[in-house]
Amino acid sequence: MSSVSRPRPGPYLLGPRGHAALLAGCAVAGVALVLVGVGTGAVPVPLGDVVATLARRVFGWGDGVDLATDTIVWEYRFPRTLLAFVVGAGLSLAGVLMQALVRNPLADPYVLGVASGASAAATAAMTLGIAALAGLGIPVVAFAGAAATMVAVLALGRRNGRIDPPRMLLAGVAVGYLMAAVTSYLQLRATPEELANVLFWILGSLAGTSWSDLPVATAVVLLAAVLVLYRATALDLLSLGDDAASSLGVDLPRFRLELVLVAALCTGVAVAVAGGIGFVGLMIPHVARLLVGPAHRRVVPLSLLLGGCYLVLVDILCRVVRAPAELPVGIVTALVGAPFLIWLLRRDRGEVAG
Amino acid sequence: MSDALVVEGLTVHLGDRAVLGGADLHVPQGAVVGLLGGNGSGKSSLLRAVYRAVRPEAGVVAVDGADVWRELSARAAARRTAAVTQMPGPLELSVREVVELGRAPHASGWGGLSDADRSAVARAVDSVGIAHLVDRRCTTLSGGERQRVLLARALVGEPRLLVLDEPTNHLDVAAQHDLLGLVRASGTSAVVALHDLDLAGAYCDLVHVLAGGRVVARGPVVDVLTPDLVREVFGVAVHVDAHPLTGRPRFSTAPLTITHQEEPR
Numbered sequence: 001m002s003s004v005s006r007p008r009p010g011p012y013l014l015g016p017r018g019h020a021a022l023l024a025g026c027a028v029a030g031v032a033l034v035l036v037g038v039g040t041g042a043v044p045v046p047l048g049d050v051v052a053t054l055a056r057r058v059f060g061w062g063d064g065v066d067l068a069t070d071t072i073v074w075e076y077r078f079p080r081t082l083l084a085f086v087v088g089a090g091l092s093l094a095g096v097l098m099q100a101l102v103r104n105p106l107a108d109p110y111v112l113g114v115a116s117g118a119s120a121a122a123t124a125a126m127t128l129g130i131a132a133l134a135g136l137g138i139p140v141v142a143f144a145g146a147a148a149t150m151v152a153v154l155a156l157g158r159r160n161g162r163i164d165p166p167r168m169l170l171a172g173v174a175v176g177y178l179m180a181a182v183t184s185y186l187q188l189r190a191t192p193e194e195l196a197n198v199l200f201w202i203l204g205s206l207a208g209t210s211w212s213d214l215p216v217a218t219a220v221v222l223l224a225a226v227l228v229l230y231r232a233t234a235l236d237l238l239s240l241g242d243d244a245a246s247s248l249g250v251d252l253p254r255f256r257l258e259l260v261l262v263a264a265l266c267t268g269v270a271v272a273v274a275g276g277i278g279f280v281g282l283m284i285p286h287v288a289r290l291l292v293g294p295a296h297r298r299v300v301p302l303s304l305l306l307g308g309c310y311l312v313l314v315d316i317l318c319r320v321v322r323a324p325a326e327l328p329v330g331i332v333t334a335l336v337g338a339p340f341l342i343w344l345l346r347r348d349r350g351e352v353a354g
Numbered sequence: 355m356s357d358a359l360v361v362e363g364l365t366v367h368l369g370d371r372a373v374l375g376g377a378d379l380h381v382p383q384g385a386v387v388g389l390l391g392g393n394g395s396g397k398s399s400l401l402r403a404v405y406r407a408v409r410p411e412a413g414v415v416a417v418d419g420a421d422v423w424r425e426l427s428a429r430a431a432a433r434r435t436a437a438v439t440q441m442p443g444p445l446e447l448s449v450r451e452v453v454e455l456g457r458a459p460h461a462s463g464w465g466g467l468s469d470a471d472r473s474a475v476a477r478a479v480d481s482v483g484i485a486h487l488v489d490r491r492c493t494t495l496s497g498g499e500r501q502r503v504l505l506a507r508a509l510v511g512e513p514r515l516l517v518l519d520e521p522t523n524h525l526d527v528a529a530q531h532d533l534l535g536l537v538r539a540s541g542t543s544a545v546v547a548l549h550d551l552d553l554a555g556a557y558c559d560l561v562h563v564l565a566g567g568r569v570v571a572r573g574p575v576v577d578v579l580t581p582d583l584v585r586e587v588f589g590v591a592v593h594v595d596a597h598p599l600t601g602r603p604r605f606s607t608a609p610l611t612i613t614h615q616e617e618p619r
Contacts, residue, residue, distance in 0.1 A: 011448050011491050160369070233458050239447065240455065243439040244507075247405035247517070249432030249459040294446045 012293035019292045019302070026305035030085065033312040037081035038073055040316050042324040045069055045077070054078070080209040081312055083217065084329075087206070087274045088284075088311025090221040090266040092303040093228060095281030096288075096296070097263040100235045101256065102165045105344070108282035109267040111169060112260070113153055113176030114146045118271040120179040120186070121145025123198050127190040138201070139213060139272040146268035149175055154260065163256040204277035204330030206315050217269045224262045225304055231258070232296040239294065277330050279337025280307055286344060356419035358383050358515050358543030359404065364413035366399045373399045375567040376413065381515065381545050381560075386538055388554040388575070389547045391564030392588060397547040400564065401519050404545070405437040418514045432459035436508035438501070438518040449495070449503050450488040453478055456507035478510035482536050498529030505533065509540055516544035522553060531556075551579060551592075555603035563587055576603050585610065 014022060038054075039045045045053075049065045053073040056064035064070055094109035101107070109115070122142040153175050157168025187198055200207075228235070234255055237245040246252050270277070284307040285299060292298040311329070314336075318327040359381035366374040374396045381387045389397050402408040404415050406428060415422040417434045426434070436456065445452070456478070457471045467475075479485045482502045492500060501521055508516055516537065522530040530550075534557040537544050548554050554561050555575045563571040563578060565587045571578045576594065584592040590607045597604040 011489050233455070233461065236447070236451070236455055237458055239445065240452070241439055243402065243405070243407045243437065246402075246407035246428070247432060247435065247437035247439065248455065248511075249427075249429035251428045252407075289446070293448070293451075295451055 013291050019298055022291065023301060023305065026302070026309055030305060030309050030312070033309055033316070034081050034085065037084070037312050037316050038077040041072075041077060041319050043069075043072055045073055049073070075210070079211045079214055080206050081315065083209045083213055083273060084206050084312045084315040085308035086214070086218050086221050087270045087277065088280055088307040088309070088314075089304040090217065090224070090270045090307075091277060091281040091311075092284035092288075092307025093221065093224055093300065094263040094266040094270070095283075095307075096285045096299060096303050097228065097235075097259050097266075098281070099285055100238055100296070101259045101263070102169055103239065104169075105286065106282070106341075107169075108279070109263060109270075110176070110276070110278065110281070111172050112264055112267065113149050113172040113174075113179060114264050114267045115271045115276045116176040116179035116183070117149025117152075118142040118146040118268065119202050119276055120182040121148075122201055122275075123183045123186045123190075126198050126201070127186045127194045143268050143272035145179075146264070146271055149179060150260075150264040150268065154257075162253040163260060165256070168260070200328055201275045202330075203328030204275040204333070205318075205326070205328050206274055207326055209273070213273045217273050220265055220269045221304075224266050225300070227258075227262060228300055229297070231255070232300060235296040236294075275328075275330065277311070277333055279333045279341070280311060283337050283340050284310060286340075356416070357381055358385070358418060359387075359545060360414065360416040361400065361404065362414045364400060364403055364415065365411045366396070366403055366408060367411050368399065368408075372411075373567060374403075374410075377564065377567065377569050379545070379562050379569055379572075381543050384541065384543055385559040386544045386546065386557060388558035388561040389545055389564065390549075390551070390554060390561055390579075390587075395564040396567050397564055398519055401437070401517050401545065401547055404515075405435050405517050406431050407437075429459050433511065434513060435515045435517060436511045436513035438504045438508050438516070438521050440519070440523075445492040447492055448488070449479075449484060449490050449492060450475070452492060452503055453488070453506045453510050456510035459511055474510050474512065478506040481509060481540065482506045496529075497524050498526065498532065501525060501529065501533050502536070505536060509542070513542065516540070516542045516546075518544065518546040520547050520549065522548065522550065551584070551605040551607070552597075555579070555605060556597070556600060579603070579605065 035047060035050055039047055039050045049069055050073055052062055052065050053070050055061040057074050091109055098107040098109055098111060099105055121144055122138050125138055125141040153168060153171045156171035157163055159167055187195055190198060234250050237248050237250050242252060285303050288299045288302040288306055292302055314329055314332045317332055318329050321327060357380050359379065361377060361379040364374050364377040365372065377396065377400055379400065389400065391397050399408060403410045406422060409423065420426055422431045453475050454467060457474060479488055482505050484499065484502050484506060487495065487499060492503060495503065518537065521533055525533065530553060534553060537546065538557055558575060560573060561575050561578050562569045563583065570587065571583055579594065581592050581594065584590060589610060591610050591612060593606045595604055
C-alpha cells in the first residue's frame, strides 16, 4: 500500500467538498438575508433602493435614494440586521464552546448563568429608575451584570484552584436561579409600563439597535472566532477525555479557563445588546455537527455562519408575522428550538438503544 | 543511555489524601513493564503523573532523561510519552480523525496535516490492523477495535514511551492477547497497568508491584510474583507453573480459605 493516503469521503453527511460548498452557500445566503432583512418591516423598501442606499453609504457610488428611505435603511434596518447576524454567530460560538467544555450536548451559553445576571442588571436599570444606571445605557449595565455573574460562577466552580466542569455547571445553574429571583422581584415592583419594557428585553429583541451597538459586539465575536479556530485541535482533543487531552499536550486548567472566558464574553455581549435569546446556542452547533461531523475546524466556521443567518431570518419573521407590531426574537427561537431539542433527545435515545 | 522512564520518590495527592508516597519505577529501553496492584493501590495515579494529567506533590518523572514536569512543556512531554486512556463515552469522530489527533503534539499552531503526518497515520493504522476502519465513526466500533484505535493514536506520535492504563478491561480474551501482542510488536518501551497476572506473565519483561502507595517489589515476573507476595498484596493463594503452551509463567489463583489438600470437584 502506498504510504500516503489521500483524503477519502468521510463518514459524515457532507464530505470536504460538500463542506466547502455549504460554507460558500451560507455566506451567500447571509448576504441575501441581510438585504432582505433591511428591506423588510413596517415600511417595506424595495431591494433596488436597499442596494442603492448601501452603495452610496458604503462606497459613495450613485445618488442614493430619498432621505426618509435612506434614514430607515442606514440608521435603523442595516445596523439591526447586521447585529442580528453578529449575535446569532456569537451565541452559536458560545454554544460550541460550552458543549465542548462540559462534554455535554445539552449545554448552551446560558448554563453559566451569565444571561440571568445580565437580565437582573438590566431589569434593575429599567425599574429602579436609578438615573446613573440608566444613563450608562442598558447594554453597558447588562454587560456589567453578565461579567459579575461570570466572576461569581468562576469563583464557585473551582476545585483546588482549577475549573471543575460539573461543579461549574452547578454553580452556573444556582447563580442563574438566584439572578432570576432578583429579576422576578424587580418585576413585581415595576409599573406596567416598565414591565412591558423589561419583558420585551428579557425575551430578546433587536428593535432599537443603533450603530453604537455594533463595534464592541462585532469585535468580541470576531476575536473569539479567530481564537477558537486557532484552538480547534485542542477542542477536538478535549472530546477524547481529560486524560487523553493532557497526554496529548493540552494544558487543561489554562485551556478550560480560556474557554469559559471566551464563551462568557460572547454570551455577555450578545445578551447585552439583544436580551435573552434562547436555543440558538443549543441548536446551531448540533445542526453543524449533523452536517459535517464533530471536528471543530469544520464545526466552528459553519456554526458562525449558520447562527448568523438563522438569527437574521428569525428577526425578519418577528417583524413580519404581526406587522406593524414586532414579536420578541426569543419567542420564535424557542418555538423552533424546543421541538428541535425534543427531536434531539429522541434521536440520541434511539442511537443508544440501537 | 538513560532508561525510557525513571520515576523516583513520586508522591501524588488526590484532594487531601496521599495516593502515592514515594513510588519508584524504572522502564529500561525497549522493555514492556507491568504495573500490578490491587484496586486503589495508586496505579492510575502513577501513570497519570507520567503523562502529565496529575501534577505530583514531589518526586521525579523522567522520560529518556528529561524531567517531564520541570524541563519539558506539556507539548514537548506529549511528543515523548503517549497514553492509551479510557474513551469518555460515545465519540462521533471518525477513526482517522482520532488517530490524526495523536499527531497534535507535533503540529504547528493552525494545525494542518503535513505529508509526514499523513504517512505516520497510515503506518499507525496499518501496524494495528485497522486500515479498513478509518472512515468509520468510533461509536460503531467493538471494544477491541476501539482499543486498537487508541493504540494507533498513541503510536502515531512516534513516542519514546507508551503508557497504558488497564488497556484490556472489558475486552474479550482474544482482544486482550491481540492488544498486548501489538504493544510488544511495536518495539516501544511501555509501562502497562494490569490486573491479570497471566497477561503480565505472558507479555511483560519486568513487573512492579504497588501496595500502599509504594512499589513493594520489582523484577522479572517469576522472581516477583511469588506465592508469598501474591498472598500479601492481592490476598489470594497462588500456584505458579509454566504455561503448557507458551512456557511463560502461569498463575492459578484461589481464595485464601481454600486448603491445598482439598480434592478438585
